[in-house]
Amino acid sequence: xxxxxxxxxxxxxxxxxxxxxxxxxxxxxxxxxxxxxxxxxxxxxxxxxxxxxxxxxxxxxxxxxxxxxxxxxxxxxxxxxxxxxxxxxxxxxxxxxxxxxxxxxxxxxxxxxxxxxxxxxxxxxxxxxxxxxxxxxxxxxxxxxxxxxxxxxxxxxxxxxxxxxxxxxxxxxxxxxxxxxxxxxxxxxxxxxxxxxxxxxxxxxxxxxxxxxxxxxxxxxxxxxxxxxxxxxxxxxxxxxxxxxxxxxxxxxxxxxxxxxxxxxxxxxxxxxxxxxxxxxxxxxxxxxxxxxxxxxxxxxxxxxxxxxxxxxxxxxxxxxxxxxxxxxxxxxxxxxxxxxxxxxxxxxxxxxxxxxxxxxxxxxxxxxxxxxxxxxxxxxxxxxxxxxxxxxxxxxxxxxxxxxxxxxxxxxxxxxxxxxxxxxxxxxxxxxxxxxxxxxxxxxxxxxxxxxxxxxxxxxxxxxxxxxxxxxxxxxxxxxxxxxxxxxxxxxxxxxxxxxxxxxxxxxxxxxxxxxxxxxxxxxxxxxxxxxxxxxxxxxxxxxxxxxxxxxxxxxxxxxxxxxxxxxxxxxxxxxxxxxxxxxxxxxxxxxxxxxxxxxxxxxxxxxxxxxxxxxxxxxxxxxxxxxxxxxxxxxxxxxxxxxxxxxxxxxxxxxxxxxxxxxxxxxxxxxxxxxxxxxxxxxxxxxxxxxxxxxxxxxxxxxxxxxxxxxxxxxxxxxxxxxxxxxxxxxxx
Numbered sequence: 001x002x003x004x005x006x007x008x009x010x011x012x013x014x015x016x017x018x019x020x021x022x023x024x025x026x027x028x029x030x031x032x033x034x035x036x037x038x039x040x041x042x043x044x045x046x047x048x049x050x051x052x053x054x055x056x057x058x059x060x061x062x063x064x065x066x067x068x069x070x071x072x073x074x075x076x077x078x079x080x081x082x083x084x085x086x087x088x089x090x091x092x093x094x095x096x097x098x099x100x101x102x103x104x105x106x107x108x109x110x111x112x113x114x115x116x117x118x119x120x121x122x123x124x125x126x127x128x129x130x131x132x133x134x135x136x137x138x139x140x141x142x143x144x145x146x147x148x149x150x151x152x153x154x155x156x157x158x159x160x161x162x163x164x165x166x167x168x169x170x171x172x173x174x175x176x177x178x179x180x181x182x183x184x185x186x187x188x189x190x191x192x193x194x195x196x197x198x199x200x201x202x203x204x205x206x207x208x209x210x211x212x213x214x215x216x217x218x219x220x221x222x223x224x225x226x227x228x229x230x231x232x233x234x235x236x237x238x239x240x241x242x243x244x245x246x247x248x249x250x251x252x253x254x255x256x257x258x259x260x261x262x263x264x265x266x267x268x269x270x271x272x273x274x275x276x277x278x279x280x281x282x283x284x285x286x287x288x289x290x291x292x293x294x295x296x297x298x299x300x301x302x303x304x305x306x307x308x309x310x311x312x313x314x315x316x317x318x319x320x321x322x323x324x325x326x327x328x329x330x331x332x333x334x335x336x337x338x339x340x341x342x343x344x345x346x347x348x349x350x351x352x353x354x355x356x357x358x359x360x361x362x363x364x365x366x367x368x369x370x371x372x373x374x375x376x377x378x379x380x381x382x383x384x385x386x387x388x389x390x391x392x393x394x395x396x397x398x399x400x401x402x403x404x405x406x407x408x409x410x411x412x413x414x415x416x417x418x419x420x421x422x423x424x425x426x427x428x429x430x431x432x433x434x435x436x437x438x439x440x441x442x443x444x445x446x447x448x449x450x451x452x453x454x455x456x457x458x459x460x461x462x463x464x465x466x467x468x469x470x471x472x473x474x475x476x477x478x479x480x481x482x483x484x485x486x487x488x489x490x491x492x493x494x495x496x497x498x499x500x501x502x503x504x505x506x507x508x509x510x511x512x513x514x515x516x517x518x519x520x521x522x523x524x525x526x527x528x529x530x531x532x533x534x535x536x537x538x539x540x541x542x543x544x545x546x547x548x549x550x551x552x553x554x555x556x557x558x559x560x561x562x563x564x565x566x567x568x569x570x571x572x573x574x575x576x577x578x579x580x581x582x583x584x585x586x587x588x589x590x591x592x593x594x595x596x597x598x599x600x601x602x603x604x605x606x607x608x609x610x611x612x613x614x615x616x617x618x619x620x621x622x623x624x625x626x627x628x629x630x631x632x633x634x635x636x637x638x639x640x641x642x643x644x645x646x647x648x649x650x651x652x653x654x655x656x657x658x659x660x661x662x663x664x665x666x667x668x669x670x671x672x673x674x675x676x677x678x679x680x681x682x683x684x685x686x687x688x689x690x691x692x693x694x695x696x697x698x699x700x701x702x703x704x705x706x707x708x709x710x711x712x713x714x715x716x717x718x719x720x721x722x723x724x725x726x727x728x729x730x731x732x733x734x735x
Contacts, residue, residue, distance in 0.1 A: 019045045023055060035062050053082045057089050064096050072096050087117045094123070098130050106130055114146075121150050125157060128164075137164040155181050159190055162198075169440040171198045189218055193225055200232045203417055203438030208232045223249045223256055230262045235417055239266050257283035257290055264296055271611075273303045274587035291317040295327045298334065303582065304591075305556045307337040323355045329462045336487060336658040337555060337633040342508045345656055349462075349490025350513065357472040357491050364445070366474035366493075370454055374730040378408050378722055381453035381476060384484060385415040385437075385465010387426040389614075391637040392484040394525045396459055397422075398711030399483075399718055400429045401526075408719060411451055413444065415465045441470050448475040455722055458494065461485025478725050481514065483523050487657045488512045496725060498522065498718070502664035503657050517725075519717050521668035522661065524709045525640040530702070532618045533645050537694040539625045544573040547686065548624030548647065550617070551638035553582035555630040556592070563679055564628055565599030567686045576601070577624060581611035621645035625694050626686060634662035643669065643705060646698035650685045652676040669704045 026041025042059040045052050060075030076093040080086065090113040097106035110127040113120055128143030141164050147157035162177030178195035181188045196211030212229040216222065230245030243266045249259030260283035267276035277300040284293040298313030314331035317324055332348045382400065386392040403410055412430040414423065415437045427433050432451065436444050444467065448456060456476035460466035463485045471479055474493040481489050482498035489497075490513045497504075497514035499522045509516040539545050547567065549556075568574050576596075582588050593603045609620065618641065627642040629635050629651035635642075639662045642649050651662030653675060663675045676682035689697075 019048050019052065019055075022048075023052070026055075027058065030058060030062060035066055038062055051082050053079055053086070056082060057086065057092070060089075061092055064092070064099075069096055069100055073100075085116060087113055087120055087123075090116070091120070091123055091126070094126060098126065103130055103134055119150055121147055121154070124150070125154075125160075128157070128160060132160060132164050132167075135167075137167045140164045153184055155185065155188065155191075159188075159194070162191070162194055166194065166198055166201070169442065171202045171438075171440065174198045175202075187218060189215060192218070193222075193228070196225075196232075197228055200228060200235075203235075205232050205236045205417065209236075221252050223252055223259065226252075227256075227258045227262060231265075234262070234265055234269070237269075237418060239269055242266050255286055257287040257293060260286070261290075261293055261296055264300070268296075268300065268303060271303075271582045271584045271588070273300055273582065273585055276300050277304075289320050291321045291324045291327060294320075295324065295330055298327075299330055302330070302334045302337065303554050304588070305337075305554045307334045307554075307557075310334040311338065325352075325356055328352045328355065329466075332462045336656070337557075339632050339654070341655045342504075342511050342657065345658070346488055346490060346511045346513070349488055351490070352462075352468075353472075353490045353492070353513070357468065357493070360441075360469055360472040361474070361493055364473040368449070368477045370452055370477055372730045372733050374727040377406070378726050379411065379452055379454045380408050380722060381411045381413060381448060381451065381456045382459055383413040383415065383436075383456065383467050383470070384459035385463070385467075386460065386484055387412060387414045387423050388416050388418050389420050389422045392459065392463070393422055393426075394637055395523045396483040397426065397429075398524060398526045399715045400426065402711050402715035404719060405431065408722065411453060413448070413467075415460075415467055436467075437465075441467070441473070444470050445473045445475040454478060454726060455480060457482055458489070459484035461487060461489065478729055480517075480725075486522055488514060496721075498721070499657070500664050500668065502653075502667045503660050517721050519721065520714060521709055522657075522664055523636055523640070524711060524714050525637055525644070526711060527705075528618050528641060528644050529615075532615065532622075533702075534622045535646070535695075535699050537625045537646075537691060537698050538623055539691045539694060544575060545571060545625045545689075546575045546577060546623055547626050547628050548577045548579070548621070548642070549628050549630065550577075550579045550620070550624075550642065551630060551635040553578075553580040553588060553592070555633045555635070557630065557632060558595070559632075559679075560628075560630045561592075561595050562599050563682060565596050565601045567628070567683055568601045568605060569599075570683065570687055575605050575607070576628075577607045577609065577620070579609035579617070579620060583608045584610040618645060621647050626650060626689065628686065629662040631659060632656070633658045634660070636661045636665070639665050643701055646701050648674055648689075648694070648697050648701070650674055650676065650682055652679065652682045669701075669708050671704070 022041055023045050026038045029041060030038035039059060039062050042055045045055040056075055056079035060072045060079060063075060064072035073096050076089055079089050090109055094106045094109035097109055107130065110123050113123045124143045124146040128140040131140035131143065141161055144157045144161035147154050158177050158181045162174040165174035165177065175195055175198045178191040181191040192211055192215040196208045196215065199208035199211060209229055209232055212225050215225050226245045226249045230242045233242035233245065243263060246259050246262035249256055260279045264276040264279035267279060277297065280293055280297045280300055284290055284297060287293060294313050294317040298310040301313065302310035311331055311334050314327045317327040328351065332352065335345055335348050400410060409431045411432040412426055413434045413436045417437050434447060453476040455478045458471055458481040461481060461484060468489060471491060472493055479494050480496040480498060481494050486498055492513050494514050496517045497512060498517055498519055501518050503522045504516050564576060568576055589608050593606060596606060597603065621642060624647050627647045627649035629639060629649050631652045632654050634651055639649050649662060651666060653660045653663040666672060666674050674685055676685055
């Protein structure tokens with residue numbers, strides 16, 4: 001059995017107080033890793049020479065190494081009293097204070113050390129890491145720059161500087177740091193991964209994937225890279241490839257929650273919502289306090305039409321992280337599908353402003369230098385994530401197409417990675433076009449100011465692809481929210497909301513953060529191809545009435561389904577067609593049919609249709625006599641499509657903007673007799689029409705729409721609003 005050598009003391013050394021050999025022996029033990037024997041030696045030295053600086057210093061270091069931080073701090077402070085100029089001791093003390101999370105004291109320690117020894121690289125480095133750790137990234141970058149000035153090839157400083165720049169949203173600058181590293185060391189793994197993440201956050205998805213592919217040649221089973229590549233592929237709508245990445249993560253380690261959540265995202269996009277929900281629940285079982293997981297469960301319930309359950313999960317996520325942007329915005333969106341009122345819905349929007357928007361606004365006070373000529377050509381900027389084949393685009397493209405370009409200059413700020421033929425049409429409409437999806441908020445706000453935009457229009461509200469954080473900065477003198485999700489933002493920096501007197505009656509206007517500006521209707525849409533419409537209602541050939549519900553299944557409340565069943569029970573020959581892409585999911589179909597069956601409607605009376613191309617979607621209205629609007633949240637674009645195709649719609653109005661859209665549309669074209677205020681009235685309206693009346697309505701509808709809500713006349717109303725807003729703004733500014 002071997003024994004560690006013991007510390008030797010000799011009487012001569014004790015008698016002569018010669019501690020040099022004793023300290024050397026202790027240092028040797030320390031170097032060999034025998035901290036206990038080293039400390040015996042240091043203590044023996046200090047018995048003979050209480051102010052022995054090196055023994056105090058090394059004993060303090062060894063105490064820290066053994067986890068005795070308080071004792072280490074006391075010893076190091078004592079040693080500084082002996083030698084205040086010791087850089088090594090100040091550095092060691094700073095490390096200990098950082099470990100104790102006494103960050104302000106640690107910073108003072110590093111600052112004092114740097115004042116003594118400006119070229120102490122490790123002190124600059126530790127200072128930067130401490131500042132990064134507490135989120136003070138701009139200050140951390142100064143420290144990293146100091147390291148790089150001393151040693152331009154210091155890869156760790158370049159790496160951490162890149163990460164700090166990334167956190168600040170300065171992705172291009174971060175990439176420049178990673179480029180420097182990879183020039184010096186082409187296979188530097190962390191730089192490859194982080195450069196890929198920076199490309200990803202810039203929206204440069206193909207470059208990001210190339211970077212992740214290269215990193216995976218070094219570490220094929222690295223789950224972090226696979227998750228990032230999967231998320232990037234998802235942004236490109238490469239759903240199958242993304243699913244492969246997430247499934248590979250799960251196969252490598254089924255206990256990684258992000259693998260399950262990535263899988264759920266793909267399944268939600270495919271409308272396999274039930275399977276997506278199962279994946280989310282697996283993730284939350286692994287990480288019960290995952291705000292992302294709880295939020296995605298809420299999103300699944302929202303897609304399944306259970307707004308109440310969705311909101312409960314968003315609330316759970318926000319209880320953990322009150323400023324979680326995605327949870328806050330998802331909660332706003334789902335509340336619109338519930339039975340709440342104006343006050344509840346606008347309070348939720350104000351909460352986003354309080355927790356997120358107001359903090360951004362405080363850091364970026366507005367400054368505008370636009371020429372204050374009330375009669376000049378107005379520069380209008382439109383910001384949207386839906387300049388593409390999307391239902392929202394059909395609501396605002398007619399306005400942009402019909403603008404009087406002699407009086408209005410149009411700039412489009414496109415915040416979508418997906419671009420198609422519809423995108424090209426907007427690009428041709430615009431006087432100036434900006435692809436901004438990869439721009440950080442600073443750059444977009446600066447561009448809007450540089451473009452001298454007078455009136456900036458938000459076309460997304462709280463839907464995907466919004467840039468409300470930029471609107472919080474107020475980069476334009478006048479800001480308006482409209483059309484895409486024109487239901488209010490809760491933002492004092494948003495000046496106006498375009499709506500109508502039915503959607504937002506005057507008695508509730510004071511609940512909105514914006515000033516309400518009433519148009520003929522809150523939205524219109526572009527006319528579908530007239531050749532797809534037929535003049536004869538199908539009841540004349542079928543001998544029975546066919547009802548249709550052609551809108552998001554997430555709007556189907558239990559109350560609405562029960563009422564539709566009541567209508568079909570009252571007219572035992574009638575049929576129902578329900579169409580939505582969510583019905584691609586067999587489990588959604590099953591639940592819907594079971595729900596109707598529970599209310600006495602057999603499956604043979606119901607036809608379910610999933611996603612189709614646009615032309616087939618519109619042609620399907622040929623099979624419908626009467627449209628049934630869901631509630632509480634009614635249809636907007638879907639209501640207009642039905643009316644354009646000659647199909648009248650029954651709607652029931654409630655006490656919130658989202659419950660009154662259908663009523664607003666019908667009021668705008670003078671079809672108020674199709675608006676119900678109760679469930680009984682809804683049923684009566686649905687059952688009262690004869691074939692002759694349906695034929696008359698089918699043939700009158702195009703003229704009714706054209707007379708009251710044609711794109712040209714509607715755009716003129718919008719332009720009058722812009723001119724009124726601009727003249728008011730100019731009149732209120734100092735001369």
